[in-house]
Every structure is written in C-alpha cells, then in structure tokens.
Amino acid sequence: MKYNCHGDIELNWLGNILICKPSGSINFEGAQRFHQLINDSIATHNYSRWARIEYFTDMQTLATLDAYELLTLHLEDIVNKGCIFIGLVSGNALEIELFKKACCSIGLPCKEFNHLSEAIEYITNSFNTIFRI
Numbered sequence: 001m002k003y004n005c006h007g008d009i010e011l012n013w014l015g016n017i018l019i020c021k022p023s024g025s026i027n028f029e030g031a032q033r034f035h036q037l038i039n040d041s042i043a044t045h046n047y048s049r050w051a052r053i054e055y056f057t058d059m060q061t062l063a064t065l066d067a068y069e070l071l072t073l074h075l076e077d078i079v080n081k082g083c084i085f086i087g088l089v090s091g092n093a094l095e096i097e098l099f100k101k102a103c104c105s106i107g108l109p110c111k112e113f114n115h116l117s118e119a120i121e122y123i124t125n126s127f128n129t130i131f132r133i
Contacts, residue, residue, distance in 0.1 A: 003027060003028070003029050004029065005027070005029040005030040005032075005033045006024060006025050006026060006027040006029070006030045007022060007023065007024040007025060007026030007027065007030035007031075007034070007061070007063070008022070008023045008024050009021065009022045009023070009034045009037060009038075010023075011037060011038065011041045013041070013045060014120065016045075016047040016049065016050040016051065017050065017051050017052070017053060017120065017123055017124075018038070018041065018042070018050060018051070018052045018053070018083075019052075019053045019055055019116070020034075020038065020052060020053065020054050020055065021055045021056075021057055022034065022054070022056065022058075022061050023057065023058035023061050024058065024060075024061060025060075025061075025062060025063075025064075026061070026062070026063035026064065026067050027063075027064050027066075027067055028064060028066040028067050028070065030063075030067065031063060031066075031067035031068075031070045031071070031074075032070065034074075035070065035074045035077070038074075038078065039077070039078075039081075042078065042081050042082075047082055048082050049082050049084050050082050050083055050084070051083065051084065051085040051086070051087065051123045052078065052083050052085070052086045052087070053086070053087040053088075053089060053116065053119045053120070053123075054086060054087070054088050054089065054091075054099060055089045055090065055116055055119075056088075056089065056090045056091030056092070056095060056096075057090065059090070059091070059092055060092075061091065061092075061095060062092070062094065062095055063095070063098075068098050068102070071098070071099070071102045072102045072105055072106060075102055075103060075106055075108055076106050079106065079108055083108070084108075084109070085108075085109050085110070085111075085123065086099075086103055086108060086109070086110040086111075087110070087111055087112075087113055087119035087122065087123060088100065088110060088111070088112045088113065088119075089112075089113045089114070089115065089116050089118075089119050090114070090115075096112060100112070
C-alpha cells in the first residue's frame with residue numbers, strides 16, 4: 001500500500017551551513033522525500049565539508065517510528081557527502097533525543113542549541129575546529 005508524504009521541510013544554505021526546518025507530522029514517505037530534497041540541495045553546492053542545522057520551529061513536529069529508522073541511513077549518507085557536524089535547535093525533547101541518538105550511533109558530532117543564532121555563531125566561530133582545516 002502506498003501512502004502520501006506527510007510533513008514539510010524548508011532548506012536554506014548560509015555559506016557551508018545547511019539549515020533544515022522540518023514541520024508537521026512526518027511519515028516514512030515524507031522522510032524519504034526529505035532525504036531526496038536534501039540530497040538534491042547538497043548536489044547543487046560544492047562543499048567538501050559542511051555543517052547542518054536541524055531547526056525545529058514547529059513544536060508539534062514528530063516523525064513516525066519507521067521514519068526515524070530512516071534517519072540513521074540518511075545521516076550516514078550525508079556524512080559520505082561531507083557533513084561533519086549537526087546542530088539541533090529547539091524542538092521537543094523526544095525528537096531532539098532521537099536525533100542525537102542517531103548522530104551518536106554513527107559518530108557524527110552534534111550539539112543542542114536553544115536558538116538558531118547560537119548554532120550559527122557556534123559553527124562560525126568553531127569553523128577551524130569543526131571543519132578540521
């Protein structure tokens with residue numbers, strides 16, 4: 001049985017920082033679509049190393065369990081495409097913990113922030129350390 005995609009995502013680049021803003025209830029098909037949109041966005045930029053900020057502006061955003069199962073595979077894929085750090089901003093405690101768990105399971109450094117500006121400042125000020133230049 002095929003289901004419709006649920007959930008939305010907005011993608012923006014700030015230099016070599018990809019800012020992802022998921023919203024809504026995200027099902028498996030929605031997670032697959034997010035992965036494809038992110039991959040398409042990465043392909044249009046030529047960064048060998050880059051960071052990602054997952055910016056949860058919708059406190060009701062939550063994915064289904066099968067969508068979260070895709071998360072680790074997605075993170076492994078973006079690491080292979082040059083992602084070396086993830087900042088997690090806002091969100092409810094459950095989604096932040098599940099995202100952190102997925103990052104830790106593959107050794108992808110991540111850090112939680114209260115505000116988008118804090119995440120951007122941290123990545124920008126830690127550029128040499130994070131991006132191992």
